Amino acid sequence: MSAPGKLSNLAAVFFSLLLSGVACFAQPTVAPTAEPAGPARGENVSDYNIVDSFETGYRFRTFGGSFDQYRSTVNYGDGIRLLASFLTINSRDGHGKWFDNLSLTTRGLGNDPYESATLRIEKNRLYRYDLNWRLNDYFNPGLRTGGQQGQHLLDTEYTTQDNDLTLFPDSNVQFFLGYSRGNQNGPALSTIQLFDSRGNEFPIFENVRRLRNEYRIGNELRVSGIRFTWMHGWEDFKEDSSYLSGPNRGNDPGSLTALNSFRRTEPYHGTSPYWRGALFTEHKRFALNGRMTYTSGSRAFALDETAFGTSRFGLAAARQVLTEGTARRPVMAGNLTLSLFPGSKLTIVNQTTVNNIRIDGNSVFAEFDNATQTINYTAFEFLGIRTIANETDLNFQASRWLGLYGGYQYSDRQIRSNEASASPGGSFAQPSEQTNILHEGRFGVRLKPIKPLTILLDSSIGRANRPLSPIAERNYQVLGARVQYKIKSFMATASTRENYNSNSVALSSFASYARAHSVNGTWTPRDWFALDAGYSKLHLNTAGGLNYFALGQSITGQQSIYISNLHVGTLTAHFDVKKRADVFVGYSHTQDTGDGRGSLLGPGFGSSLPALEAAQTFPVKFLSPMARLSVRITGKIRWNAGYQYYGYNELFYNGEDFRAHTGYTSLLWSF
Amino acid sequence: MGAGCEARALLPSFACIVVKMPGLARVVGLFVCIAAPLLSQAGSPFVGSDVCRTCHPDVWANFYKNPHYKSIASGKEPAERTGCESCHGPGQAHVQARGGKATIVAFSELAPAKVLDNCLRCHAEKISRANIRRSSHTLSDVVCTNCHSIHKSPVPKFLLGKRQIDLCYGCHNDVRSQFSMPFKHRVNEGFMVCTDCHNPHGAFASTWRMAARPRMVDQAAANEEPCLRCHSEKRGPFLYEHEPVRVDGCETCHYPHGSTNSRLLRRPVVFTMCLECHNGSDSFGRQNSGVLTITATHNLADPRYQNCTTCHVRVHGSNSDPLFLR
Numbered sequence: 001m002s003a004p005g006k007l008s009n010l011a012a013v014f015f016s017l018l019l020s021g022v023a024c025f026a027q028p029t030v031a032p033t034a035e036p037a038g039p040a041r042g043e044n045v046s047d048y049n050i051v052d053s054f055e056t057g058y059r060f061r062t063f064g065g066s067f068d069q070y071r072s073t074v075n076y077g078d079g080i081r082l083l084a085s086f087l088t089i090n091s092r093d094g095h096g097k098w099f100d101n102l103s104l105t106t107r108g109l110g111n112d113p114y115e116s117a118t119l120r121i122e123k124n125r126l127y128r129y130d131l132n133w134r135l136n137d138y139f140n141p142g143l144r145t146g147g148q149q150g151q152h153l154l155d156t157e158y159t160t161q162d163n164d165l166t167l168f169p170d171s172n173v174q175f176f177l178g179y180s181r182g183n184q185n186g187p188a189l190s191t192i193q194l195f196d197s198r199g200n201e202f203p204i205f206e207n208v209r210r211l212r213n214e215y216r217i218g219n220e221l222r223v224s225g226i227r228f229t230w231m232h233g234w235e236d237f238k239e240d241s242s243y244l245s246g247p248n249r250g251n252d253p254g255s256l257t258a259l260n261s262f263r264r265t266e267p268y269h270g271t272s273p274y275w276r277g278a279l280f281t282e283h284k285r286f287a288l289n290g291r292m293t294y295t296s297g298s299r300a301f302a303l304d305e306t307a308f309g310t311s312r313f314g315l316a317a318a319r320q321v322l323t324e325g326t327a328r329r330p331v332m333a334g335n336l337t338l339s340l341f342p343g344s345k346l347t348i349v350n351q352t353t354v355n356n357i358r359i360d361g362n363s364v365f366a367e368f369d370n371a372t373q374t375i376n377y378t379a380f381e382f383l384g385i386r387t388i389a390n391e392t393d394l395n396f397q398a399s400r401w402l403g404l405y406g407g408y409q410y411s412d413r414q415i416r417s418n419e420a421s422a423s424p425g426g427s428f429a430q431p432s433e434q435t436n437i438l439h440e441g442r443f444g445v446r447l448k449p450i451k452p453l454t455i456l457l458d459s460s461i462g463r464a465n466r467p468l469s470p471i472a473e474r475n476y477q478v479l480g481a482r483v484q485y486k487i488k489s490f491m492a493t494a495s496t497r498e499n500y501n502s503n504s505v506a507l508s509s510f511a512s513y514a515r516a517h518s519v520n521g522t523w524t525p526r527d528w529f530a531l532d533a534g535y536s537k538l539h540l541n542t543a544g545g546l547n548y549f550a551l552g553q554s555i556t557g558q559q560s561i562y563i564s565n566l567h568v569g570t571l572t573a574h575f576d577v578k579k580r581a582d583v584f585v586g587y588s589h590t591q592d593t594g595d596g597r598g599s600l601l602g603p604g605f606g607s608s609l610p611a612l613e614a615a616q617t618f619p620v621k622f623l624s625p626m627a628r629l630s631v632r633i634t635g636k637i638r639w640n641a642g643y644q645y646y647g648y649n650e651l652f653y654n655g656e657d658f659r660a661h662t663g664y665t666s667l668l669w670s671f
Numbered sequence: 672m673g674a675g676c677e678a679r680a681l682l683p684s685f686a687c688i689v690v691k692m693p694g695l696a697r698v699v700g701l702f703v704c705i706a707a708p709l710l711s712q713a714g715s716p717f718v719g720s721d722v723c724r725t726c727h728p729d730v731w732a733n734f735y736k737n738p739h740y741k742s743i744a745s746g747k748e749p750a751e752r753t754g755c756e757s758c759h760g761p762g763q764a765h766v767q768a769r770g771g772k773a774t775i776v777a778f779s780e781l782a783p784a785k786v787l788d789n790c791l792r793c794h795a796e797k798i799s800r801a802n803i804r805r806s807s808h809t810l811s812d813v814v815c816t817n818c819h820s821i822h823k824s825p826v827p828k829f830l831l832g833k834r835q836i837d838l839c840y841g842c843h844n845d846v847r848s849q850f851s852m853p854f855k856h857r858v859n860e861g862f863m864v865c866t867d868c869h870n871p872h873g874a875f876a877s878t879w880r881m882a883a884r885p886r887m888v889d890q891a892a893a894n895e896e897p898c899l900r901c902h903s904e905k906r907g908p909f910l911y912e913h914e915p916v917r918v919d920g921c922e923t924c925h926y927p928h929g930s931t932n933s934r935l936l937r938r939p940v941v942f943t944m945c946l947e948c949h950n951g952s953d954s955f956g957r958q959n960s961g962v963l964t965i966t967a968t969h970n971l972a973d974p975r976y977q978n979c980t981t982c983h984v985r986v987h988g989s990n991s992d993p994l995f996l997r
Contacts, residue, residue, distance in 0.1 A: 029860050049736070072933070073853045088827050090736040094744020101736070103827035107861045114862040120828060124741040136862050140934065150933075150978060160901060170741065182901060193982035193996060197968055201981050212903045214892065227796045233892055237903045252975060264997075268990070270908075272893045278798045282791070289801040291875065295893040299908050301990040305997065323991040329908030333894040335875045339804045347784075349805040353876040355894070359917070361910045363990065381993070383912050383957075389882035393805050397784055405810045411881040415918060417957045419993070432958040438881040446812050456811050464881060468918050469948045469962060470955050473880075482811075482842075495844065510947065518844035536848035544947035547964050550972040560947050562938060566931070568848035590851050592931050611942075611977050618939035620931045622853045648853055 029076075030626050030644035031059065031664040032084035032107065034584070043671060047092050050671075054085035055640065057666020059112070065648075065658030068141035073622075074646050075139060076662050081110035083666055100124045113137035128169045133161040141656075142189070151203045151251075156186030176218035176231065184210040190243060192262065194307055195317045200250035200257035204243045204264075212237040218276075226281045233274050240267040243305075257317075259309040270299035287339040297329040301363075325363025332356045347395040352388075359383040384416040393442075403446035411438040415468065438464040456482040467503065470510045470544060474503040492521040509559075510544040528576045535569040543606070550609055561606035561616045563595035582630040587623075594619035600652045619651035630668070638668040716761030720754030723762060726770065727755075730822050738830065739821065758789060758821070778821075783812040790815040799872060806873025807886050813842070818871065839865045846928055855929030868897040868927070879920035896920050898927070909988030913995065914957055915948070916987055942971070945979045 028034060032055050042051040060078050063070050084107050091100040101122040108115040119131040136158045142150030160182040167175040188206040193199060218231030245262035274295040281288050303323040311317040333355045340348040360382040391409035398404060413436040420429040444458035461477040482495040499514040520534030546558045572586035594617035595602065601613050628642035643663040650656055720743055724731035734740050743754040756762055758776065765775035772780050776789065787809065794800060794815075803809055808817075820832035831838060836858060840847040850858050857863055865871070870889040876882040878894045891900045898921045899906040905916075915923045924944055925935045938944040948955075951964035969976045980986055985995040 086827075088736070092735050094735060094740055100741070100744075101738075105827070114857050114860040116861055118828070124744055134862055136857060142933075151981065152984075158901070182903060184904075190984055191981045192984070201975070210904050216892070222796070229798055235892065237906070239904055251981070270906075272906075274893050276892070278801065280796050280798070280801055282795050287795070287804070289798075291798065291801070293894055297893060297906075297908055299990075301910075303991045303997065321991070321997070325910060325990065327908040327910045327990060331878075331894055333875075333878055337802065337805070344784075347804055351802075351805060351876060353882050355876075355878045355882065357878075357917070359908050359912055361908065363910050381911055383914065383917065385918055387878070387882050389876055391805075391876070391883070393810065395804075395810055397782065400782060403812065409883050411883055413881055415914075415957060417914070419957075430958065434957070434959050436881065438883060440881075440883050444810060448812075454812070458811070462883065466954055466959070468955065468957075469915050469923065470950060470952055471923065471947055472915075472919055484842075493842065493844065495842075497845070516845040518848065520844045520847075534844050534847065536845050538845065538848060545950050545952055546946055547950040547952070548946055548971045549965060549967045549969055551970060552967065554967070560943050562943070564931075566848070566852075568851050570851070588851055590848070590853070590931070609971060611940075611971065611974070612946075615938065615940045615943045618931060620853070622851075622931075 030628060030642040030662060031057070031081075031640075031666065033628065033630050033638070033640040033642075033666065033668055044092065047096060049090050049092055050088070052085075052087045053668060053670035055083045055666050055668040057081060057083055057640065057664050059083075059662070059664045061660060061662045063658060063660035066141075066656045067658070068139075069648060069656040070646070070658045070660050071139040072141055073648060073658075074660060074662070075113040075137060077111065077113070079111050081108065081112055081664075081666075082106065083108065083110075083112075083664065085109075094124055096123065098123065122169075125168065125170055128166045130164045131161065133159070135159045138186075151189055151191050153189040154186070154208070156184050156188065156208050158182070158184045172222040174220040176216065176220070178214070178216040178218075178233075180212075180214040182210075182212040184208055192243075192245075192264075192307070194259060194262075194309065195257060195311050195319055199312055200252050200255040200259075202245060202248045202250045202259045202262065204245040204262055207242050207244075208239075209241050210237070210239045225283070226279060229276075229278045229280075231276045233276075235272040235274070236270070237272075238267070238269040240265070242266075255312060256310060256314045257312045259307065261309075262305075262307045264303065264305040266301075266303045266305075268299055268301035270297065272297040282339075285341055287341075288337070290334070290336045292334045293332070295329075295331040297331065299327045299329075299361075301325060301327070323363055325361060327359065327361030327363075329357065329359045331358075345397045348392065349395075350390070350392045352390045355385075355387045357383075357385045380418075380420045382416070382418040382420075385413065386416075387411060387413045401448045405442075405444045405446075407442040409438070409440040409442075411440075412436075413438075434466060436464060436466050436468070438462060452485055452487045454482075454484045454486075456480075470503055471512075471542075472503065473501050476501040489524045490522070492519070494519045510542070512540070512542040514541075515539040528579075530574045532572045532574075533569070535567070538564070538566040538568065540564040540566075546607060546612070548609075555609070558607045558609075558612075560612060563617050565593045565595070567591050567593065580632050582628075584628040584630075585626070587625045589624075590622040592618060592620050594651070614652070621647070621649045621651070623647050636669060636671050638670075639665075640668060641665045715750065716763040717750035717756050718762040718766055719750070720756070722766060723755040734822075737821070752793070757793070778816050783814040786816050787814040799870060802870075802873035802875060804873070805886075806871075808871060809873065835864050835866065839871075849926065849928035849930075852929035852931050854931065854933055854935055856927070856935075858928075867900075877920075879918070905987040907988050910990045911993045911995070912988045913986055940977070942977050942979050 042049045058080055059076060061076055085105065087104040089102040094100055099121050101120065103120045106117040113136065115135040117133045120129065122128040138154060138156050138158055140154045142152045161180065163179045165177040186208050188208050189203050190206045191201050192204050193201050212235065214233060214235040216231055216233035218229065220227060220229045243262065243264035245259060248259040250257060250259065272295050274293060276293040278291045279289060301324065303321060305321040307319045309317050335351060335353050337349065337351040362380050389409060389411040391407060393405065393407035395405045396403065414433065416433045418429060418431040440460060440462040442460040444456065447455040458480045459478060462473060464474050467474050476499065478497065478499050480497040482493065484493045485491065496517045501512045503510040516536065516538050518534065518536035522530065522532045524530040540562065542562045544560045546560050547556050549555065568590045570586055570588040572584065574584045576582045597603065597617065601610060602616055604613065606616060607613055624644060624646050626642065626644035630638050630640045632638050641664070646660045646662070648658050742748045742752060742757055750756060760776040762775060765771065768774040778786055818832055818838050819830045821830055824830040824832065826834060849855065858865065868889060869887050871887065874887055874889050877885060877888060878890060879896055889897050891897055895906060921927065924937060926937060927935065930936060932939045936944065948962050949964055951961040953961055956962040971977060983995045985992065985997065989995045989997065991997050
């Protein structure tokens with residue numbers, strides 16, 4: 001076949017993909033309206049220019065199937081919303097009286113599950129203030145995918161805010177002040193296992209109350225071409241969640257173990273004061289930067305738990321557990337980076353990293369059990385992780401169309417631990433130490449044979465000895481390629497990446513093979529029409545050794561297999577009609593076809609345990625078509641409406657399936 | 672003040688008049704407009720931003736909203752760090768040639784490395800950009816102008832060429848796919864942005880795993896994984912740490928972007944994930960003698976033992992129980 005013929009075939013494949021609608025790329029949520037309300041606006045008031053818009057409207061939702069899963073996945077509800085707003089005020093001469101730039105954006109205010117507001121106020125060379133506030137109404141029905149009946153429900157609201165004030169920005173002496181806060185509250189369910197290891201499990205109510213505050217202050221100086229930055233921060237975090245339960249038969253009604261009442265308070269209060277210092281200088285032939293941080297985290301905790309009920313022998317049982325103590329985690333990290341520019345075409349960067357974490361502490365543990373004697377003992381555990389790494393990257397631009405880069409990294413990680421305890425009856429200590437070494441090499445090529453075309457090839461290979469866990473990286477290689485063709489009205493990108501990891505020793509022969517292939521394209525033939533499409537296939541294939549007990553037998557030599565074949569994408573089209581109406585349509589499709597089996601139990605390899613065999617794959621489908629219309633009423637007002645459907649379907653289970661229709665109508669004012 | 676400076680000060684108002692002139696008068700006016708700065712700047716290749724606006728009124732019209740305008744408003748910066756010429760270089764040759772990309776620093780014509788060098792002359796010194804030379808973006812020729820649009824930015828902060836999510840998705844289509852999954856961090860919904868966890872300008876070496884990868888993931892203030900900025904209850908320090916959490920990080924069990932599994936887990940059911948590590952195989956774990964296996968009391972044929980976290984509720988670490996039971 002001739003080259004043009006091949007090209008035309010490729011083009012046909014590509015455009016058929018674009019138009020097929022089978023697989024495309026992600027799309028935004030149906031509201032707020034993404035389209036601008038017209039050309040750049042703004043009104044001059046005094047010495048300021050003001051641009052403002054806000055979109056307010058009504059959201060609606062209907063659904064069928066599992067409402068829990070809907071809340072976990074989508075969670076939009078009914079009601080009036082300030083869907084989005086946008087305000088900027090700029091001084092026209094850069095000499096505003098109080099500020100030169102103010103920008104405020106909001107999204108979802110009213111009662112959306114995801115709300116945010118960002119604010120920046122800036123006076124040139126005097127100050128800059130940034131606020132970022134967010135709220136997430138989080139719901140999780142528990143670990144219920146794969147047909148499992150999990151019981152760890154969460155229905156919490158998480159709010160977070162970051163405030164940063166910079167004094168004298170852009171000058172040689174700057175000052176920083178900052179405050180951040182995170183707050184999570186709401187009801188949840190947890191579980192407790194009582195009264196001994198052969199007892200029963202009980203769901204318990206949890207009232208989640210978590211709070212995090214961070215304060216920081218810093219300064220930046222520039223002297224003789226060297227910039228020095230320091231920052232000191234205090235991060236306090238605490239939780240005083242409480243747990244309660246009344247009479248409960250537990251997960252196993254056949255068990256004699258039952259609960260009459262349960263109460264637990266488990267407060268902790270931690271703090272992580274930190275120091276951070278950094279130096280930076282750059283000259284014609286070299287640049288140098290270094291960073292050193294030290295954090296002395298600690299956490300004081302207590303636990304008071306009381307449970308009354310019946311033991312597995314049918315006898316009255318009572319248990320009280322008291323724990324209190326302190327855990328500490330000092331962390332030191334440092335980096336030194338030297339960049340050399342021996343010529344205009346070559347850059348050499350070397351970075352040395354040291355990271356040292358020590359985790360230790362002490363506790364007093366006391367357990368009172370009416371069936372056993374009271375035991376008092378102290379427990380102590382130490383975990384230390386020290387990593388030293390050095391890496392060098394070379395980046396060489398051989399010509400305008402050819403660039404090369406390569407790198408090598410050496411990492412040395414030492415893990416020390418000491419599991420120890422002491423009690424009136426004796427003491428126990430099990431110290432250990434191990435060292436892991438990693439050698440990793442990287443190589444990449446950049447090609448630009450013609451101006452619109454970019455080709456990137458990259459690879460890395462790593463060899464580690466003695467990783468901590470059987471699923472960690474030991475012998476791995478990564479291969480990647482990316483091709484992009486970009487002209488004014490069209491851009492197409494194709495990429496592929498393959499990750500192989502083999503971590504094979506005697507019993508465990510864990511290996512994973514992950515591939516990600518994707519294509520996407522944007523075509524804007526006219527200023528009133530745009531088409532956007534993409535498709536990704538994410539493949540994962542892993543096998544790991546197993547060792548477990550079933551029916552009193554020790555099972556070895558079997559494997560945990562997991563195969564996932566995910567196809568994801570969307571197709572979106574955007575066009576306007578005579579500059580009066582904007583229409584946006586899209587379709588998003590996510591589907592894991594699994595390993596191709598037609599029933600829950602597969603071909604019978606890997607493991608003989610049905611539950612393990614059923615967990616080897618998880619076919620699921622999640623799709624979401626949408627449409628949005630925006631009509632210009634006047635130059636400053638638009639009417640918007642949108643609709644989005646969500647469908648979730650697990651192939652082998654149906655308890656969590658749902659379908660939902662969501663939409664909105666709104667007015668957008670802008671001036 | 673010399674005569675040249677006076678002539679230069681008169682130029683803006685004159686230039687405005689010139690563009691409104693008809694015919695021959697306009698030609699003469701433009702000649703004067705071009706000649707004046709050359710005469711006034713004898714010995715200096717810089718002409719000042721007021722000259723640039725004569726031919727680029729569209730760029731100038733909204734430039735007062737641009738953060739770079741503060742160099743003009745200041746009036747105290749040297750010519751090579753003021754306004755248009757701070758990025759595009761001295762404009763004298765460009766004016767003499769009556770335009771053209773060959774006579775000025777035109778970013779559309781620059782090689783990526785040159786774009787980077789140009790911007791870093793002023794923007795290198797922030798700690799957040801300290802690692803830009805070793806970042807994956809730089810090594811892939813993704814430089815400042817791939818994401819930032821200095822003159823046509825539609826977003827109010829950071830002069831981004833598009834919304835951040837669209838910029839990142841433009842190249843990272845596989846990540847876009849992950850955020851389309853049923854369980855994901857709420858990036859498409861606007862609650863989060865990519866830079867909550869990533870530093871697109873290059874991050875310091877990670878303090879988890881073997882410090883080799885990932886290269887673009889930012890760290891929390893205390894050098895932790897960025898996950899712990901929000902999930903502070905999992906940060907510890909715990910008296911009994913679950914070592915993989917601290918040593919290899921959250922990705923040991925979770926996909927950070929999105930998953931078809933609840934709680935972003937790597938497996939649809941928990942116990943398979945636990946069993947893949949807790950299999951007792953040699954040379955793993957803290958004592959190099961294998962990660963603890965489940966005991967004979969755990970009959971995995973019984974469904975009650977197929978959900979480990981029902982009993983081991985504190986899998987991220989515990990202050991009360993080495994087996995994470997409370």
